[in-house]
Amino acid sequence: MNEVRVSSWNELLECLYEDAWMSNIQRFRSPYAFRGLPDASFSLMTSLMQLGGDFPQLEGHLLRNFKKYAHRDVVEQDSIWHWLSLAQHHGLPTRLLDWTFSPFVALHFATATIECLAIDGAVWTVDYKKAHDQLPYLLKAHLAEEGADVFTVEMLQGIRTLHEFDNLAPDTFIAFFEPPSLDDRIINQYAMFSVISDPRVAVTEWLEQHPDTYRKIIIPAAIKWEIRDKLDQANINERVLFPGLDGLSLWLKRQYYPVEQKKIPPTS
Template structure:
């Protein structure tokens, strides 16, 4: 699995004001190790540099007069990036690169440079504890550089800091290695598969772009309770059972789905987002609570429980949940292990899992799941 750590210097911000890239620095990491391959260049932006930016990177217009324009390095740069996972030192990086490519009417082979969304900065992809480690390591590495600044140096420092902050990650090379990794896991361990390795252990309720989740939750659950009753054969007995039911039918809640089965988690990791590396989390949850003993209002940390208001899907998926309080949106514990499933391995994982009886028809035991499984078998 390859990753590119990418940093740029510009004439100023924002890009919509016509600002351009004047320096690119990128380093390659493969399977959690620096390969030694890098890309670096200075560029003539055909415009003046803001003084505030020069004060940061020290690059002047005079220095850039004889440097190439972006068009001369575009092919080499695109070749270096290819379809590799990009990790940017700033959330503005991809918007600047997209702008340079669009000015030349060039399409990048990298999926992240084709997407409309702006890529997050590296630290924003990490959970809180990993982010703290990343920032601390980056600060320490920068001190060692004795205040020297440059896009390539920034990319190298970020790569080193990221590797220090993600030591709980392991890249899986094949399904047999994954099975070996989880073979000694405790029966009480929980697994969660995500189709994009950047997805964190954050329930859907808290993924909204704005605050005010408590008000949204109250409104959504009020409407759900009011209009779902005609469709129910059995009414939930408490608030957690209502949340479980709402989660099952796709409503954003403060619950996070888990499975006792590593194979089920692996299936959810591999079945979607073919252009993204996936991941399986292993969480050593030991303190399971009974629904009737959980008070959402006084909860201080994410709590694991087994759903009593179950469904055929929850049973088929060996399902469990964690309930997340307002004071702690995300599960963030150092001992959580994260197994990375590279995107190119996803088809082989799906094929192997089907042989173990893990496929759409068994995970989703209804006619929709059966039809989805048949379509997969026929290559649709």
């Protein structure tokens, strides 16, 4: 089954770390990308799709003007992948979607929104190795040549435009890549991005067409506060993931949230 509903912290950890043992290297190395959502009903829509209207036609205009008005020295190299990473990181609507290598970071984003703690959340897990089995030959060969499972922006630099990327294969595909270390937030969140070859296709839709690549773990509202408190004690919080005064303020706001205002549904 692609949708799993857990009922306890221990069961949740078992689900998150399932298939992490790699017998070929005798180490625990999970092949999953994780994305936490505070509301289980949310789909994996990119910020570009959320604009609505004729959003595919807006993509080029958004990125072109971002490049025009941004300082030229804010990226290491003048490549589409550096600019896309920077734009996504700073909130520009793009076809990229944020993921993390860390299941605990994903849990943070599934439980950090106080307004959503009384409703079920979710963590999506995608096996990026299986997803990359659907890549066009050129990209698969590049991964094999590098001995890598996930791309870096440097590995993608031979593809100069999104149009070129989209036309590598007739069928829609998804690639996962690590963004450059733009700042401490990228580093601390152990971030990665997905990029889809057709901006009109939601990642949810692509995954449903490839059911062997993903699972959706439903986190009941009844255990969200327990998860949240345990993450805070493990130092997985805004103070660390969003370094600076803004993250500190968000963390303190939740730390001192009045107990009597907590809305915790019954477990049955």
